[in-house]
Amino acid sequence: MAIECKNISYIYGNGSPQEIRALNHVTLTIPDGQFIGLIGHTGSGKSTLIQHLNGLLKATEGDILYNGESIYAETFSMKSLRSKVGLVFQYPEHQLFETDVFTDVCFGPKNLGLDDEPIRRRAREALDLVGLDASYDDVSPFELSGGQKRRVAIAGVLAMKPEVLILDEPTAGLDPRGRDEILDQVAKLHREQGMTVVLVSHSMEDVARYVDRIIVMNHGNAALDGASKEVFRHYRELEEIGLAAPQVTYIIHALKEQGFPIADDITTIKEAREAILRAMGDKT
Amino acid sequence: MGIIKASKLIYDYIKRDEDGNPDGTRRAVDQVDIDIEAGSFVAILGHNGSGKSTLAKHMNALLLPTEGTIWVSGKDTSLDENLWDVRRTAGMVFQNPDNQIIGTVVEEDVGFGPENIGVPTPEIWKRVEQSLEAVGMTMYRHHSPNKLSGGQKQRVAIAGVMAMRPRCIVLDEPTAMLDPNGRKEVIRTIRELNRAEQITVILITHYMEEVIEADHVYVMDDGRIVMEGTPHEVFARTEELKSYRLDVPQVTELSWQLKKAGLPLSDGILTIDAFVDEIMTLYKKP
Amino acid sequence: MIRDITIGQYYQTDSLLHRLDPRTKLVGTLVFIVSLFIAGNWLCYALAAVWLAGMIRLSRVPLSFIVRGLKAVMILLLISVGFNLFLTNGETVLVRFWIFRITLEGLRQAFFMALRLIFLIMGSSLMTLTTTPNQLTDGLETGLGFLKKIRVPIHEIAMMMSIALRFIPILIEETDKIMKAQMARGADFETGNLIERAKALVPILVPLFISAFRRATDLAMAMEARCYHGGEARTRMKPLVYETRDRMTYLAFAAYLAAMIALNRIF
Numbered sequence: 083m084a085i086e087c088k089n090i091s092y093i094y095g096n097g098s099p100q101e102i103r104a105l106n107h108v109t110l111t112i113p114d115g116q117f118i119g120l121i122g123h124t125g126s127g128k129s130t131l132i133q134h135l136n137g138l139l140k141a142t143e144g145d146i147l148y149n150g151e152s153i154y155a156e157t158f159s160m161k162s163l164r165s166k167v168g169l170v171f172q173y174p175e176h177q178l179f180e181t182d183v184f185t186d187v188c189f190g191p192k193n194l195g196l197d198d199e200p201i202r203r204r205a206r207e208a209l210d211l212v213g214l215d216a217s218y219d220d221v222s223p224f225e226l227s228g229g230q231k232r233r234v235a236i237a238g239v240l241a242m243k244p245e246v247l248i249l250d251e252p253t254a255g256l257d258p259r260g261r262d263e264i265l266d267q268v269a270k271l272h273r274e275q276g277m278t279v280v281l282v283s284h285s286m287e288d289v290a291r292y293v294d295r296i297i298v299m300n301h302g303n304a305a306l307d308g309a310s311k312e313v314f315r316h317y318r319e320l321e322e323i324g325l326a327a328p329q330v331t332y333i334i335h336a337l338k339e340q341g342f343p344i345a346d347d348i349t350t351i352k353e354a355r356e357a358i359l360r361a362m363g364d365k366t
Numbered sequence: 367m368g369i370i371k372a373s374k375l376i377y378d379y380i381k382r383d384e385d386g387n388p389d390g391t392r393r394a395v396d397q398v399d400i401d402i403e404a405g406s407f408v409a410i411l412g413h414n415g416s417g418k419s420t421l422a423k424h425m426n427a428l429l430l431p432t433e434g435t436i437w438v439s440g441k442d443t444s445l446d447e448n449l450w451d452v453r454r455t456a457g458m459v460f461q462n463p464d465n466q467i468i469g470t471v472v473e474e475d476v477g478f479g480p481e482n483i484g485v486p487t488p489e490i491w492k493r494v495e496q497s498l499e500a501v502g503m504t505m506y507r508h509h510s511p512n513k514l515s516g517g518q519k520q521r522v523a524i525a526g527v528m529a530m531r532p533r534c535i536v537l538d539e540p541t542a543m544l545d546p547n548g549r550k551e552v553i554r555t556i557r558e559l560n561r562a563e564q565i566t567v568i569l570i571t572h573y574m575e576e577v578i579e580a581d582h583v584y585v586m587d588d589g590r591i592v593m594e595g596t597p598h599e600v601f602a603r604t605e606e607l608k609s610y611r612l613d614v615p616q617v618t619e620l621s622w623q624l625k626k627a628g629l630p631l632s633d634g635i636l637t638i639d640a641f642v643d644e645i646m647t648l649y650k651k652p
Numbered sequence: 653m654i655r656d657i658t659i660g661q662y663y664q665t666d667s668l669l670h671r672l673d674p675r676t677k678l679v680g681t682l683v684f685i686v687s688l689f690i691a692g693n694w695l696c697y698a699l700a701a702v703w704l705a706g707m708i709r710l711s712r713v714p715l716s717f718i719v720r721g722l723k724a725v726m727i728l729l730l731i732s733v734g735f736n737l738f739l740t741n742g743e744t745v746l747v748r749f750w751i752f753r754i755t756l757e758g759l760r761q762a763f764f765m766a767l768r769l770i771f772l773i774m775g776s777s778l779m780t781l782t783t784t785p786n787q788l789t790d791g792l793e794t795g796l797g798f799l800k801k802i803r804v805p806i807h808e809i810a811m812m813m814s815i816a817l818r819f820i821p822i823l824i825e826e827t828d829k830i831m832k833a834q835m836a837r838g839a840d841f842e843t844g845n846l847i848e849r850a851k852a853l854v855p856i857l858v859p860l861f862i863s864a865f866r867r868a869t870d871l872a873m874a875m876e877a878r879c880y881h882g883g884e885a886r887t888r889m890k891p892l893v894y895e896t897r898d899r900m901t902y903l904a905f906a907a908y909l910a911a912m913i914a915l916n917r918i919f
Contacts, residue, residue: 123547124545138832138836164836164837169836176859178859179854179862189834189837189839193838193839254543257413260414260611284545329617330620333617337645340642341646351619351623355623358645359627362629365649426877457877458877460873465867465874468814468878470662470814470817474784474786478880481888481889484885484886490888509664512822526878
């Protein structure tokens, strides 16, 4: 059970003089149950890549397999793919259109052709997952705060019961608390429902805190792909392509340079705190 | 009195029912007193909905106080005859880069403000050139704004304000919609303007990294100013900041946690260098 | 398809045509259109073709770019050609089937009509391709300034046009984004009958309108913050001044029009 991208390329404006190669022979596998961070600067191809994973864009070259089946095969149902691979776009609250929260969340399951009862059940479950209780059901989504709107929009995708959840910068524009709330909920989905999650993010701090594996996109290629500690160890290479490591990594390297005994693969505050306290304790 | 001064400023949004009749009010800014010194770099922090944007819009007379007074360069913004002076003194840059660029060519957009205030043609050209130079966008002057990155668009917006020769720029979350590189680009630009041209900068944000080099920080919550001081003083109160839905840079957070665990570190460490120094001193101490 | 429309787009380069006063270009385009309706024989069309080719050459806009604009109006073109082809009465019948017949005159008429439309579209896209929307609205505003006397809010109309032109590409991109977001929620825009398809547009149109209103509010505020207060007491960064090249262009167009009339009369 996995999504496999086999040597996919995508060219915008194929054949025209302004053609842009947004993906350049990308091969990667997204196995079940992983929490993946997808990073890369603007224009590196990460948004193009995720739109391939649920078939919104069709690769110019190469093939994508979902659970071993080519999604470009004629017998393959795109509709079922889109329900299995949920994609939450950037600023997803801009896609809300119904007069109340509950009806908006029902839109996805309704499109799947379900009966009324399961539609309502799914909408309720999805809203519970993002922490919005029944008191919000009849509220107009346009009266909610920015963070709440965004949660409604995410619930709209969760109501399709996806196996894989892809979020394109779900915290853009939110304040620190709003950001933590959304990411904690996503982490919970991953932990408790075993959902595969792909998180596109610009914040290395967030990525380091939540994900198991990082894919770094650059010029349409998966430039680095590995466990997050492994990837942040290459922080100089990340800088060369306009990215960075979390601030903690820089703190640790600065300490190490001064002769402080500390492992250089630390990426979170929690690890740093423990390592520093341990080293201080060992000293005496 | 500083270049911007507010006294007991109150702003109430009028809530309306479905038929558009007034139905109560919501206080967005509550008894705010600020005094901003000309030439300084001031940051206003606060979570979404804390009232910081509402306060910012008063500095350009886009909103007028319900109660209290705000003076821009000594002029009361609520008086009609001061309106254009206020707007020329305090320029404003907004969050969404697309929704504030009027021109279809970069240089024409920068010229829009001076055109509105009746600057003679040769002078407009001079100002457009200087402003584009100041934000480092001269080479894009003939481009369409649609082809620029978010950071570049914000720099064009800043140039558009600069061309009106303001004494003060109010930036209302100018980096909220940008990626990290665009964010750095914009912050670098406004710091440069503050230093080189002595423009007073008022930066409204919720990104804590951006305020480290500010001269003065105000923290807003629920329409009020709840904290104020130098970045160092404000960040020293990590726990309090968190209670206002804010965050501190990782280095500050780490030192705060270590301190809680018993290491004798100072409060409000803002830079990696300062942190490493303190840790090494502790480590080398016998 | 919506991206193929070149009318209203601007092609960034530096050429004589780009530097001309927008009023000159407006009048020139008008003269060219008039000349196409005068044209009645092969020589006239040849002259128009040469003239247009010369203008395209001077504009430094790639021909392919201009031709692409024709794609969008292909259907309109085919319909009018069809009408002319089948509905023109004439003596020399070439083909006859059922109630239709194609005459030599019809063929000629259809061919001319096609040429006329193609030239017309190419000519007017050439104007918009070489004139920034701002210059264009400036040209309209100054050129039609006399309308202000009869209380036509010409400045406001011009400003509205220029803002609309700036936001069209943004809104197109936004439509695309919203469509994809709804497709990711299982929305289907491709199947179903007419009513179902119209219904399927609601999830696109509602967010699009909301976004357009939000942008309008933001923009109004940004304009106000930059001291915009209508056309009163406004100066111009790029005031319109006729240069020698504009006078020369007027002369050239006058000569062209005269030649066209002459060719039409003589042959």
